[in-house]
Amino acid sequence: MSDSPQVSVIIPVWNPGSGVRRCVDSLRGQTLEDIELIFVDDCGTDGAMDIVRSAAAEDSRIRIITNPENVGPGPSRNAGIEAARGEYLSFVDADDYVDAFFLECLYAKAVAGQLDVVKGRICYLKEDGTQANRTELNDEIRKGIELGKPLFCLFLYQHQSALYKRVFLLDKAIRYGTSRRAQDTTFLLKACHRADRFDLEDTAEYCFCERNSSLMHDTKPHTLERKLHAFQEQMDYMVDNMADEDDASQYVAKRMYYDLSLCNFLRQKHAYRESCDGFITRIREQVLRFPQLEKLKNESFIVRAMCDYGVALAYQPFKLPWEKLKVENYAETIQKWVDFVKGHPECANVAKKDLLRLYREAEVLCLGDNLHLPPSLVRDVKKICRLDKINMKQTIRTLVSKILLAKK
Numbered sequence: 001m002s003d004s005p006q007v008s009v010i011i012p013v014w015n016p017g018s019g020v021r022r023c024v025d026s027l028r029g030q031t032l033e034d035i036e037l038i039f040v041d042d043c044g045t046d047g048a049m050d051i052v053r054s055a056a057a058e059d060s061r062i063r064i065i066t067n068p069e070n071v072g073p074g075p076s077r078n079a080g081i082e083a084a085r086g087e088y089l090s091f092v093d094a095d096d097y098v099d100a101f102f103l104e105c106l107y108a109k110a111v112a113g114q115l116d117v118v119k120g121r122i123c124y125l126k127e128d129g130t131q132a133n134r135t136e137l138n139d140e141i142r143k144g145i146e147l148g149k150p151l152f153c154l155f156l157y158q159h160q161s162a163l164y165k166r167v168f169l170l171d172k173a174i175r176y177g178t179s180r181r182a183q184d185t186t187f188l189l190k191a192c193h194r195a196d197r198f199d200l201e202d203t204a205e206y207c208f209c210e211r212n213s214s215l216m217h218d219t220k221p222h223t224l225e226r227k228l229h230a231f232q233e234q235m236d237y238m239v240d241n242m243a244d245e246d247d248a249s250q251y252v253a254k255r256m257y258y259d260l261s262l263c264n265f266l267r268q269k270h271a272y273r274e275s276c277d278g279f280i281t282r283i284r285e286q287v288l289r290f291p292q293l294e295k296l297k298n299e300s301f302i303v304r305a306m307c308d309y310g311v312a313l314a315y316q317p318f319k320l321p322w323e324k325l326k327v328e329n330y331a332e333t334i335q336k337w338v339d340f341v342k343g344h345p346e347c348a349n350v351a352k353k354d355l356l357r358l359y360r361e362a363e364v365l366c367l368g369d370n371l372h373l374p375p376s377l378v379r380d381v382k383k384i385c386r387l388d389k390i391n392m393k394q395t396i397r398t399l400v401s402k403i404l405l406a407k408k
Helices: 019-028 048-056 073-083 102-113 135-148 166-171 185-193 224-243 248-267 272-287 291-298 300-306 327-343 345-369 373-385 389-408
Strands: 007-012 034-041 062-066 088-091 117-125 162-165 198-209
Touching: 007 019, 007 048, 007 073, 007 102, 019 034, 019 048, 019 088, 034 048, 048 062, 062 073, 073 088, 073 166, 073 185, 088 166, 088 327, 102 117, 102 291, 117 135, 117 248, 135 198, 166 185, 166 198, 185 224, 224 248, 248 272, 327 345, 327 373, 345 373, 373 389
Parallel strands: 007 034, 007 088, 034 062, 117 198
Antiparallel strands: 088 162, 117 162
């Protein structure tokens, strides 16, 4: 191995299971030979590092760094960045593998274009070895670039599929986040915001092996704390470096969409409701904390999240069997909307449209079941939405006709 290899590959290792052998073999078998393989031992307990040490005894290109304690994938990759000597850096997970030409294809493209970042493509594999159907991110990135969207709003995940120029990362102080979830998203925000030269290389394929036991599939309440930690790190970077950029709010909207989707999924588990409610409130506090994101406070998707829209707004209107929807679910959700709007009057205009739709749908169900919403709730909704009796009768009649048409 040369003192300045063409590519340094950084692999954090923490209980990857038997897949680590396949990972090691795929990296040792790369057609690009002038590489170094930096395995960062993050104090796992499954014996994976024994396999790595055995390979290191046979291959001088393998280097091992040992963390003093388990710190997570972000700090482990950062340790690898500090130790790396290659012209370009690659980040591979210990339970994944790459095709034989992966590094050669990416490196050739990077050198030819003097690129800061060059991205290959990812193939997702289920635990049984079958390929999962996923949207091809590279195609979405191309479309976005053609429309003039910034790279940091497009390349939001799949950090493992790319090569990054080492000098670029060092000069711009680009590192992974410290959270145990979404630390790669923090890294991509910085890299894609700072990169001057970027390109795609579809012939280089990274194989992402999905494991139910991986950190990515952790759906316990502490996952939200880790997500919030990552979101705070991303917001800190944005307020320091992107205060005058209009695209900042677009990025925040995308990140919140993913985080709130996870939150709503977890909220279906009754025991997690308190954690989810706290997460939503704190996410909103982060957004409102920065002046350049002030306009986001009234965006509809944030208002919906604040009002706990998971109960009754998780479906498209007129699409589900109406007999399965219960009036009490509507009453619970409408009450939360009302309470939220009372406490956040600045969101009233955005909330009113969805609140009115909820109320109309609930009234239709009440008519069909000969039930009534609580009078106090009805008064609050009418006051917020400025409804009168004539207006309500007309809108309910219109809604009923639409439902009847949809059911035919």
